[in-house]
Amino acid sequence: MDTSPTQLFDSYEQDFQQIIASIRTKVEGDAQNEAGEQRKAALRRVEMELDEADEMVSQMEIEIQGIPQSIRPSYQARIKSAKADLQRYKKLSKDLHAQVSRADLLSHSGLSPSSDEPYGQSNDRTRLLAGTSILEDGSRRLLESQRIALETEEQGADILRGLRGQREQIQNARDTLSRADTSIDRASGTLNKMIRRQVLPFSGTASQGI
Structure with missing residues (x-):
């Protein structure tokens, strides 16, 4: 070894x-x-x-x-x-x-790896132009989608503002009804007092006659 x-x-x-x-x-x-x-x-x-x-x-x-x-x-x-x-x-x-x-x-x-032209042969230019057209079309669609999204957002905001206004109107109506109920209660109490005052003198006269 x-x-x-x-x-x-x-x-x-x-x-x-x-x-x-x-x-x-x-x-x-x-x-x-x-x-x-x-x-x-x-x-x-x-x-x-x-x-x-x-x-x-x-x-x-x-x-x-x-x-x-x-x-x-x-x-x-x-x-x-x-x-x-x-x-x-x-x-x-x-x-x-x-x-x-x-x-x-x-x-x-x-x-083509061996092409001396900056953009290859004519068919390469055609593909390049087609690709550019596709990109431009995609850009237009993206802008249109953004426009629709903004419009939808604005419509949603208008709906929310309308719902907020309706809620305020309902709340105001509730407050008005509540104040009306209070006024009615007060008026009812006042009427009850007036009735009792009118009834008491008659009750006293009837007692004396007896």
Whole structure:
């Protein structure tokens, strides 16, 4: 069993080289030649393998600390080379992602990636004009909806004001009836007193005659 201080370093470096080879195959193959979802899937696999390669470099940096100083410089050079490879494929992956994003944007806008005209070919202009017309029509409909909403709000406010006025009239009528009831009660009390005063003298005369 190999127990040399460079055993783990060599193992991590070997794993790194295998991952880099796999990345190279993808970025020079499917990620370049395929289109659509297949290309995106290839780039996702590249991203996963780049993370694995990054982890291998980190492990190599840890293991180099236990390598004797006499042979450490050569291993440091190997780490430097591994980092350079990793950065190169990270940049290539980033460029390929940018190409995919640009292609998606152009396909969604209906423009041709190779068109030199600012708005593409004549049919692209037609689609652009049609889109503008749709936007303008939508804006007009939105303004009309806002106008109707304002009118409805004003009508609702008028109805509320009318109901408030009717409520005040009913309240005033109740107050008037209440005051009328009070006045009637008072008048009734006054009449009752007057009747009693008129009746008492007659009652006294009748008593004397007896």
